[in-house]
């Protein structure tokens with residue numbers, strides 16, 4: 001409400017005839033005193049906002065003149081053109097004093113380009129050991145013909161005739177309080193203040209063209225399925241020369257015929273025959289990085305795990321690797337030759353009916369349980 005608002009001159013602590021310089025100095029002092037980055041006391045943020053608002057009006061000759069005439073009423077009826085200082089950090093305040101003048105309207109506002117994502121498919125070997133991959137993805141690139149300005153080289157933008165280059169439209173209205181001025185963004189130039197009469201022929205005035213970007217990317221060893229890699233500044237270019245967005249690579253790891261990943265371990269199944277299981281054996285298998293010796297202990301049961309240390313997946317953020325876990329699977333022969341059958345029959349005669357004695361205890365308990 002207009003009545004609860006403090007007078008802008010009072011907020012800045014300057015007289016009504018204060019010079020532009022005095023207003024700037026007063027605001028600067030308050031901004032440093034109450035900026036939320038520096039001052040966390042209750043009420044500081046409000047004081048900062050109040051000073052911002054007062055400065056925004058009093059630093060602008062036109063706005064100040066209106067304020068002098070109509071007070072807060074003037075600013076409440078218009079002036080909200082999307083500009084101002086809201087959300088600016090302390091560096092931006094510096095910039096507005098020592099760099100370019102603080103703009104109102106859309107001119108000079110910096111916007112970041114959009115982020116992009118693309119999928120990358122890896123084999124398990126590539127995910128385990130890392131790889132250099134070439135990726136191609138569609139993105140907009142700054143138009144080379146007009147260097148992103150959107151204007152055909154040789155021509156220059158012209159001052160918008162509708163707003164005379166101010167980017168805003170002012171309409172005087174009669175109200176019970178007297179004459180009011182309503183300020184809105186110019187609809188012809190959309191607040192730019194200029195019009196492009198000869199847009200770039202290559203990009204049709206967009207300032208960017210669609211292209212296929214190709215990058216070589218180093219995929220770190222140990223990366224897992226569904227993880228993301230961020231490539232800074234490889235996204236869409238920022239509008240009006242703003243910083244580009246990022247590119248996110250989403251990693252997909254294909255399943256392997258033999259090896260399966262579980263955390264940082266690799267799992268593999270190794271079939272052995274009944275003779276190897278009973279008598280024990282020493283085997284060599286091919287792991288993802290070279291041959292590995294596997295010792296099968298005599299009397300191995302199906303499902304027994306053998307662990308080979310340090311032959312798994314490298315840790316992404318630290319030294320070392322997980323393990324290779326080999327699951328021994330005893331396969332029962334199905335197509336016996338007559339000789340094998342004879343030998344097995346002979347072998348069977350030597351057993352006392354139940355099977356390997358290790359299981360006998362369990363079988364007896366089971367039988368007892370049934371018979372009661």
Ligand SMILES: [Zn+2]
Pocket residue numbers: 143144145146147148149150151200201202203204205206207208
């Ligand atoms: Zn162009």
Ligand SMILES: [Zn+2]
Pocket residue numbers: 160161162163164165166167168186187188189190191192193194
């Ligand atoms: Zn205009």
